[in-house]
Amino acid sequence: KQEVTQIPAALSVPEGENLVLNCSFTDSAIYNLQWFRQDPGKGLTSLLLIQSSQREQTSGRLNASLDKSSGRSTLYIAASQPGDSATYLCAADSAGNKLTFGGGTRVLVKP
C-alpha cells in the first residue's frame, strides 16, 4: 500500500527566500507524481505533474524533481512571495487513477 509523507508539516520563511518542500513515497512503482496548492478552505490547484519517466518539471518559479529509486520528490519555489503562502500537497499515482496524498506542508511567507 502506497504511503506518502511530507515533512515538515509547516514552514515559515521571509519573503525572497527560496522554498524547498519534501515529499517521500514508499512504493516506487508510480505512474506520476503531482504537486498541488491549496488555499484555506478551498479546492486544489494543480502546480506540476512529473511522469515516472521524467526527472523534473519546471513552471515559472516552480521546479519539481523526482527520484523514484529513493522514493522522493522535491518542490522548489524560487524567490518566495507572500502570495505563495498556502498548503502544498504532493500525490503519488500508483494505479493510473488513484492518487495517494501526503498530509501537506503549510507554508507562510512573511513580508
Place this chain on the structure above:
Amino acid sequence: ETGVTQTPRHLVMGMTNKKSLKCEQHLGHNAMYWYKQSAKKPLELMFVYSLEERVENNSVPSRFSPECPNSSHLFLHLHTLQPEDSALYLCASSPGVGAYEQYFGPGTRLTVT
C-alpha cells in the same frame, strides 16, 4: 462556467437528513472523482467514475451513494451521516482514467450536527 464547479459550497445537515452534493465539469473530461478531506488527515479518494461507470469504490460506507448520470455531472447522495463525516468534499475530473492530471473543484464544506 469554466473548470470544475461544486454546489453547494457549504452544507449543514442533521444525522437524519438526506442531501446531495453536485459536481459539474466543463472540461470535456471522461473521468470524475470524489475525495474527502478531514481535519488533520490526508485527502482520501472515495469514488472514481469513467464514462459514467464506477471503476473504484475505496471502501466507502453505504451512507454515501454516488451517481454519475453523464460524463459532465457527478453527485454524492448523503443519508444518515455521522458527525465524523464532517469534512471538505472535493470533486475532480481528468481526461480519462489513467495517469492524467486531475483538476479539482472548490469543494463542499459539510457539517453534520
